[in-house]
Amino acid sequence: MPMIRRWIRYDDAMYEYVICGHATMRMHVQIVAIVALWRCVLLVQAFSPSTAAAAAAAACSKSSATSSSSTCIAASAAVTSKSSSSGSAHRVKPIPYIATTSTTEHSRALSQYIRRGDRVLELGTQLDACTETIREAIGDGGCGVFVDVKRTQTTSGRSGQGSRDPGMVQSSGSGENAKYIVLGKFGQFRTVLDENVESPFDVLVLDVTAMLGNDLELTALSVIFEFVDDMTRRGKQRPRAVIVKSKAIASLSRRLVHAQRLFDGTVTRDFKSPSRDGRPYIIAGVGVEEYRRTIPHVLQDTDECLEVGCFSGTTTQLVHDASKYCIGVDIGPKIIKRAQAEHPDIHFAVGDAWRSLDMLRIKRDAAALRDSTSLVSAESVLSGYDVVYADIGGLSGPDGLLESLSLIDGLSYALEPRCVVIKSLCMRRLASSLRAYSDIWERSQKW
Numbered sequence: 001m002p003m004i005r006r007w008i009r010y011d012d013a014m015y016e017y018v019i020c021g022h023a024t025m026r027m028h029v030q031i032v033a034i035v036a037l038w039r040c041v042l043l044v045q046a047f048s049p050s051t052a053a054a055a056a057a058a059a060c061s062k063s064s065a066t067s068s069s070s071t072c073i074a075a076s077a078a079v080t081s082k083s084s085s086s087g088s089a090h091r092v093k094p095i096p097y098i099a100t101t102s103t104t105e106h107s108r109a110l111s112q113y114i115r116r117g118d119r120v121l122e123l124g125t126q127l128d129a130c131t132e133t134i135r136e137a138i139g140d141g142g143c144g145v146f147v148d149v150k151r152t153q154t155t156s157g158r159s160g161q162g163s164r165d166p167g168m169v170q171s172s173g174s175g176e177n178a179k180y181i182v183l184g185k186f187g188q189f190r191t192v193l194d195e196n197v198e199s200p201f202d203v204l205v206l207d208v209t210a211m212l213g214n215d216l217e218l219t220a221l222s223v224i225f226e227f228v229d230d231m232t233r234r235g236k237q238r239p240r241a242v243i244v245k246s247k248a249i250a251s252l253s254r255r256l257v258h259a260q261r262l263f264d265g266t267v268t269r270d271f272k273s274p275s276r277d278g279r280p281y282i283i284a285g286v287g288v289e290e291y292r293r294t295i296p297h298v299l300q301d302t303d304e305c306l307e308v309g310c311f312s313g314t315t316t317q318l319v320h321d322a323s324k325y326c327i328g329v330d331i332g333p334k335i336i337k338r339a340q341a342e343h344p345d346i347h348f349a350v351g352d353a354w355r356s357l358d359m360l361r362i363k364r365d366a367a368a369l370r371d372s373t374s375l376v377s378a379e380s381v382l383s384g385y386d387v388v389y390a391d392i393g394g395l396s397g398p399d400g401l402l403e404s405l406s407l408i409d410g411l412s413y414a415l416e417p418r419c420v421v422i423k424s425l426c427m428r429r430l431a432s433s434l435r436a437y438s439d440i441w442e443r444s445q446k447w
């Protein structure tokens with residue numbers, strides 16, 4: 001029976017609809033109509049939870065009445081129910097991105113997340129204990145594709161990336177459940193996806209340093225997203241898990257917090273003290289209400305704060321009241337004029353959030369302008385800010401994640417805050433996916 005899968009991205013979730021039926025022209029028209037109808041139901045659901053179940057049920061009965069008996073709509077991979085009692089629309093669980101930092105942690109994560117019979121793609125294979133762990137975990141019925149880039153030999157005898165002996169691939173050969181591939185350059189990893197369109201991978205394993213030659217979070221996340229998006233776009237299936245060996249991603253996983261987890265007490269870290277590695281905590285929320293609700297969880301009365309994208313200054317005022325002071329910055333001169341008129345006690349300035357060093361200049365100006373009455377002391381002008389609130393449009397769109405990470409990086413390096421609170425759907429989604437394996441391991445040991 002022919003099968004069509006559709007992914008619909010809505011709100012904070014991906015919805016998958018599997019439509020099966022005979023591929024006649026009439027059927028095709030019906031399917032298109034059903035999908036369109038279903039999208040409308042999703043919208044109704046989003047705005048009116050109470051009417052959602054009824055609408056979904058109505059849509060279901062209508063679709064089965066108008067389509068042939070062999071046509072059905074089923075939601076796949078149902079894990080977290082979004083709403084309906086009809087049971088046919090579900091929020092799909094975020095794919096876990098498990099970040100590991102050492103070979104021991106990596107091997108443990110591989111054993112825990114890979115199942116017998118899985119198809120696994122390992123990018124940046126070292127052909128070491130981890131590769132063996134994958135082969136053991138998948139068993140004879142599974143399939144491992146182990147990919148690496150060609151190493152360049154240096155005059156010292158060490159290879160350009162890592163220290164793997166390049167002859168190992170040839171001598172290892174390809175076994176029953178394993179295929180080794182050496183790419184000329186990293187970008188060719190897409191050809192591996194092309195060759196495996198018909199049998200997608202269940203788990204992606206990425207050794208960032210081995211594959212990319214560096215350990216940068218933006219590059220590693222770009223590879224993961226490209227892989228996941230590619231599989232989703234082709235409509236086959238999403239990977240069940242991504243296991244990534246990277247100190248940078250592990251650090252990000254420990255510091256990035258979903259705002260709702262802060263409110264419901266799931267995350268109990270002390271955001272009023274610096275993080276373990278001195279890099280800022282990142283709290284990601286959606287909507288202005290969530291953004292402002294973080295204030296009591298994050299701020300203390302000695303904090304020197306900044307809000308970029310302050311608009312009329314409502315949040316700036318709330319942050320200001322809960323801290324030593326907050327400076328409001330916005331790119332629009334008229335906006336700043338209005339904010340200043342509405343909140344005369346606060347220092348506002350025109351500035352571009354992407355020019356992070358300008359935020360230090362603005363702090364210095366604030367200290368100079370208001371001299372003795374200013375809350376900004378002359379001594380503190382070089383010390384950056386304790387907490388930065390960031391809400392500049394465009395952080396939730398298609399490129400929102402990489403934009404948000406770049407913005408956070410820029411602000412963090414220039415201003416060295418203890419905490420960045422960001423309004424970004426993409427960052428909040430990432431917070432739902434990213435997990436540091438050390439946390440998972442610690443929890444499992446407590447039980």
Ligand SMILES: C[S@@+](CC[C@H](N)C(=O)[O-])C[C@H]1O[C@@H](n2cnc3c(N)ncnc32)[C@H](O)[C@@H]1O
Nearest residue numbers: 309310311315330331332351352353391392393
């Ligand atoms: C959604 S509004 C902010 C609302 C405000 N944070 C609040 O809580 O009431 C987004 C603001 O970001 C500002 N903005 C956009 N790009 C910016 C940039 N690059 N630098 C600073 N502000 C920016 C816009 O002018 C707009 O006022």
